[in-house]
Amino acid sequence: MLADSEAEETSDSCPGGGSQYFQALENNGEVVISDAVVCSAGSSILIFDVGYIGPDGLFVPSALSAMTATIVVESGKSAAIRLLSANSTTERTFARLSTLVYVRFLDSGYNVRLFAFSYLKQIL
Amino acid sequence: MNVKPLTSAPLIQVLFPAVGSLSAGLQSLPKTQFQLTSSGSELRCSRIVFNYSSSLLCNFSNGTSKSDVAFSPRAAFNDRLAQVMFGGSVRGSCGFYVEGWQFASAGSCQIRVSIPVLAISVLTPFFAVVAGPAVYGNLIGLLPSQVSGASIIWSSNASGIPCIAAHLSDEFHNPVLMSEESFLLSAFFSGTVFPYELLGGTTARTNSAGVAHWCHIHVSVVSSLPVCLRVSGANVNWTLPTCINVSGSGLATVISLGNTSDALNSTVPVISGAGLPKIRFVVSDAAGNVAYGRVVVIRMRVIRTVMMNSSSMYVSVFRCDLLVRLAFLHRLPDNCV
Numbered sequence: 001m002l003a004d005s006e007a008e009e010t011s012d013s014c015p016g017g018g019s020q021y022f023q024a025l026e027n028n029g030e031v032v033i034s035d036a037v038v039c040s041a042g043s044s045i046l047i048f049d050v051g052y053i054g055p056d057g058l059f060v061p062s063a064l065s066a067m068t069a070t071i072v073v074e075s076g077k078s079a080a081i082r083l084l085s086a087n088s089t090t091e092r093t094f095a096r097l098s099t100l101v102y103v104r105f106l107d108s109g110y111n112v113r114l115f116a117f118s119y120l121k122q123i124l
Numbered sequence: 125m126n127v128k129p130l131t132s133a134p135l136i137q138v139l140f141p142a143v144g145s146l147s148a149g150l151q152s153l154p155k156t157q158f159q160l161t162s163s164g165s166e167l168r169c170s171r172i173v174f175n176y177s178s179s180l181l182c183n184f185s186n187g188t189s190k191s192d193v194a195f196s197p198r199a200a201f202n203d204r205l206a207q208v209m210f211g212g213s214v215r216g217s218c219g220f221y222v223e224g225w226q227f228a229s230a231g232s233c234q235i236r237v238s239i240p241v242l243a244i245s246v247l248t249p250f251f252a253v254v255a256g257p258a259v260y261g262n263l264i265g266l267l268p269s270q271v272s273g274a275s276i277i278w279s280s281n282a283s284g285i286p287c288i289a290a291h292l293s294d295e296f297h298n299p300v301l302m303s304e305e306s307f308l309l310s311a312f313f314s315g316t317v318f319p320y321e322l323l324g325g326t327t328a329r330t331n332s333a334g335v336a337h338w339c340h341i342h343v344s345v346v347s348s349l350p351v352c353l354r355v356s357g358a359n360v361n362w363t364l365p366t367c368i369n370v371s372g373s374g375l376a377t378v379i380s381l382g383n384t385s386d387a388l389n390s391t392v393p394v395i396s397g398a399g400l401p402k403i404r405f406v407v408s409d410a411a412g413n414v415a416y417g418r419v420v421v422i423r424m425r426v427i428r429t430v431m432m433n434s435s436s437m438y439v440s441v442f443r444c445d446l447l448v449r450l451a452f453l454h455r456l457p458d459n460c461v
Contacts, residue, residue, distance in 0.1 A: 009426040015397070020424045029373075029407050029414035030382060031422045035399035043430035049423040050376050050407060059423055063377035066422075067405075070429075074393040108397030 007040075014039030014109060021059060039109030041075045076107035134162040134218075136237060136246040145252035146227060148296050149201050153225040156248060158237055160218035169218035176239050177211040178222055182231035182253070185301070191236075193229050201226040201296070227253040230298035255298035255334075258307065261355050261362035264289040264335065269366060273346045273413035274323070274374035278339075287339040290355065290364075292330050299334025307357045309338040314350040314367045321345070322353075323411065343370045344411040374409035376420045382406050 011018035017037040024031045038044055046069045051061035086100040105113045139157040146153065158176075160167065181191040194206040206228065214220045222235065230253050238245035265279035267288070278286035288309060292300045306327040311320040323342040330336045336355075343351060350367035382404030394400060405422060407415045 007428050009428060014426070017426060022422045022424065024407065024415070024418075024420045027417050027419060029376075029416050029418070029420070031379075031405045031407055031420060033400065033403035033405065033422065033424060036403075036424055037397060037399060038394055038426050039396050040426070040428040040431065041396050042428060045427045045429055047425040047427060048379060048405070049425070050379055050420065051423065052376075052419055052421055059421060061423070062375050066377065066379045067381075071400075072393040073396050076395045076397050079397070111396050 009039055009044075017109075023053075037109075038071065038073050039111070041073050041107075041109070041111040043070060043072055045070055073109070075111040075113055076109060078105040078113045079108040080106045080110075082106060133242060133244055134160045134167055136239065136244055137161050138237075138246055138248050140248050140251075143251050145254045147256045148227050148230055148253055148294055148298055149256045151226075153223055153227075153235075155221050155223040156235065157219060157221040158246065160239075160242075167218065170216050172218060173213075173215045174239050174241050175211060175213050176220060176237055177209055178235055178237045179209050180225075180227070180233055180235055182229055182233040184229070184231040185299075190229075193227075193231075193233065195228070196226045197222070198224055201228045228296040228298075229253065230255045230294075230296075255300045256294035256296070257305070257359040258292040258300040258303065258330070258357055259295045259359050260293045260297065261360065261364070262291040262293070263364055263366075264291065267353070267364065267366040268368060270369040270371065271343055272372040272374040272409075273370055274342055274344065274377075274409035274411035275370075276324075276340060276342050277368060278341070280337075283337070285337075285339050287337040288341055288353070288364075289335055289337050290362075291334055292336055292355075292360065293334065300330050301332055301334050303330040303336075305329070305357050307336055307355050307360065309341065309353060309355055311343075311351050311353050313347065314352050316349070320347065320351045321411075342410065343368065346370055346372065346413050373413035373415045373418060374411065376407045376415040376418060377410050378408045378412070379405045379422065380408070 009017050014037060017039050020036050022031050022033050038046070047065050048067045049061045050063040050066045051059050054060040082104045084102040084104065086102070089099045091097055091099070107113050137159045139159065141154040141156060143154060160169070160172070179191065180193040180195050181189070182193045183189045192208040194208055196202060196205050197207065197210045210222065212220060227233070232250050233253050234250055235248045236245060263279055267279050268277060271277060276286055278288055280287055280289040282289070292303070292307065294300055306329055309322065309326045309328070311322050312318060313320055321344040323344055324338070324340045326338060326341065328336040328338045347370045350369050352367040353364040355362045355364070407420045407422070409415065
């Protein structure tokens, strides 16, 4: 059960992130977590569950929250932008825009790095 | 001699001591007196002579009753000395008593005293004979002969809970009901005196059926020697009939950090979207047996607890023609931020 202020990262909210699975390669009891991705800038809890893959291919936990760790995540460099408009209006080509357009600069974890807005003069 | 017959039959009055209960084989019957009384005044005790006989009758917890229950009238109960009848002769007195009886059968009992010559008898009030201390054990169900490390072991799950269950009885095989004493379940390596650790509730008392349950008991580490179980108490030291081979690690439930893992202890922030530094885990069962030879998977979930303060965002105004260009860039140059 998550508190209101808490949210679990998913592969939708975090590219390459969400629930990630790691298997003991040599069946020697050692499991290496490598290239695990976290996205949300701020403080997060990593939760490690232990289990196995069932006959149906799904993860079957044998111990939930076998270990937890708190980490601090910082925003990375900008890696993408996203254009947003303040409201949905129908614009006409080669006419002055009536809506405000925003640009979000996002890092690779979809954290907002920069925020800009302006009116576009016209649709090209 | 002039013998004057009694006009009314005398009665036997019982002066029974207040005994709560007597432990079979341990506690003796305290002095229990019987007194001949008569409603008339013609009973001359100084001149009376009679024989009496006494016996024991009991109701048992299984609903059966029995007269002529064996008891030992003068000494510690012994099968060879046990008898079902005890008698005596009284001369020149209206009173007599019995005492020191020891019992073997647990139940709710009475003593019947009869004076044949007067054709009268009397029953004492009921008194309880309870089981003595547990001496014997009898396993209910079967124990497994082989399990993996940290596995649960049980012989009966009749109550829906996996338990090692055993009837405990005293030296006369009376079930020890609702014992005050706790009995310890312990383990040792077969053929040695070295103890083996059991996980779970290792003490138990008997219930109203004389059964002790040790529930959710787990073996611990993997062992090359069989592991044997023992129940012990003040008077019992019973080794259970099956010894168990504990081989192979059990269900993987515990993870610990491997030697080269410092990422989780680091105070250096992690960069969003980039891979975490390598973390090395060692997976084991609940008893610490490393999960060799088992296909183990670790799932990592990320729960955001505190978002970075939005004041760290920047707001700028761009020229519109620049924005249109920016929209078609896959990656912004570093100096953009």
